[in-house]
Amino acid sequence: MSVVVAKRLVKTYVSGDIRVEAIRGVDFSIEPASFVSFIGPSGSGKTTLLNMIGCLDPPTSGYLQVAGQEITSLSRADAARFRGEHIGFIFQDFNLIPVLTVFENVEYPLQMVQEWPRQQRKKRVMELLDAVGMADQGDKYPSQISGGQKQRVAVARALVTNAKLVLADEPTANLDRETASRIIDLMKQMRDEFNTTFIFSTHDQRIVDSVEITFTLEDGILHRQETMTGGMVGGDDV
């Protein structure tokens, strides 16, 4: 079953008399354990699409199903609950909580969102920190580690809840070339290890080159899709 299904998805922003159609009726689906990117120029609607998939922004119309659940009309609290259970986020600026240590940052979704018991939490966090190569940095605060390390921690945080889907908005934008490549490799490795679907919004050609499926958005329309290394995709305007 597809992890994301979108049908005639529309997002329109209205400000006074001005209407901006950010997404204009797109159809697509994404299979589990895919490595997918949305690319396109600034203002093309890729972040909007990612926000809708991430249950952060409801569509204006159309049908959107994520992890087997229709998410078009969830309340604020239900949307938060859904995100906490099914979706992991990786941000361009890492967005770690500065007052928490590396360990606590990864632990946060288990503790504050899913409320796991302490021992299980500890085991799971160590598992993830080990997987991203940060097990020995658990006691450090975000201000004490490098950008690449921060993004590793962010990857661990996104995966720690066994999320079916990880959304990454420009995850390599603030990293140097070498670190960015390592982060991409890490995410691919995590996909293989945890069977998690990774969806990127990016300008980074290195990510585009490494994903299996690429959707190109222009003026809110999904123009084409490419299958770089295989995977089942449906789309419009192709």
Next chain:
Amino acid sequence: MSNIFKLAARNLFRYKRRTLLTSMLITLGVVAVLLFIAVSGSFKALMVGQITDSMLGHIQIHKKGYLASIDSLPLNRNLTGKQLDKIVQVLAEEDGVEAYSMRIRLGAMFSNFIETTNIRLNAVTPTDEIKTAPLLSDRLLAGDKEGLIKQGEILIPELLAKGMKVKVGDAIVLVANNKDGSVNGQTFVVRGILEGISGPGGRDGMIHIDDAKSLLRIGTAEVSEVAIRLKDIDQLPAVFARLQKKLGSIKTQQGGAVFEMHTWEKISPFFNIAKMIDLMTFFIKIMLVAIVLVSIMNVMVMAVYERINEIGTISAIGTLPNKILALFIVEGLLMGILGTTIGTVISLVSIAIMNVTQIRFDFGRQTGLLLSPTIGVADVVLVVAMVIAIAVIASLQPAWKASRMDPITALKHV
């Protein structure tokens, strides 16, 4: 919940200087209020104690209409015979009463054989008076305190002693009119000099009740007032209500009340000063509320504004709005607790130091009054609870704003 407290505490620690400054402001407010309550309470208790324990008693019973004409000390409005029996019976039945003293109040001419002046007198039974006004003997500036007074002796007010140049051991003459208008005179020996105090009767002299009866040619049981001391002044309203119920229901043949009863509050003008002190305490509490409200709200608004991006992050990764709300409320709560704890400790230490150093002050003509500030647990709890509650209330609006924040807008915030 402990996670929320941990996160909130760390966020406060992140902005150490701001947290410290805000907490200091709250501390300052708490110290000001607690010290004011302690010092003003001490002053109030001292003055009330002095008034009730050395003169008025806690409750006074008179014949109806006596107080309205008290300036002329009317002898024709004295309590007599059956009225006194009834009062004695009711007081004996009342558990809250510790002691009572029956007094005759009279005006007389005072002569030192050279000059003559007016004097207002309280005629008392010494044993009863000592029990009812235990601090009375402390007002004796000169003379033997033991037993207070005997027949043939007089205690004269300080001002009169100075004005008439009379000292302990001197003989004086009192001349008084009885209620029928006949005049009688009697010689007394000055037993002591009484320090004047604020309030009614505070500048009166004192003689033995049997001397008053003889001077006024009163043959039967007759007194102007009955002063009552309670076991616990906090029980004043309850005891007063019970006495009022029993004595207030007794009517004359014409249907009017026989007795009138007053608490010290109604008799002493100091009660208005006490009320003013209470009012000032109230306004100081309001100022404290304002300080806490403004400072906490200011800090929390800043905290939310500075952490918009962080709020967006925790919201995006699934933190429920009510947890975000709780997180910011707990920050305000912790700041309130911190400021209040420090403030309470400083206040209690200051109060202890004031008691050890024995601060003395003058009030009116009274000098060297000892300030003994104390504060009740209830007052401390009330102030602490008030400050903490206000800290939480002040955090509500910023916390609500944080919890309602759109994660996308918050994440875009730079």
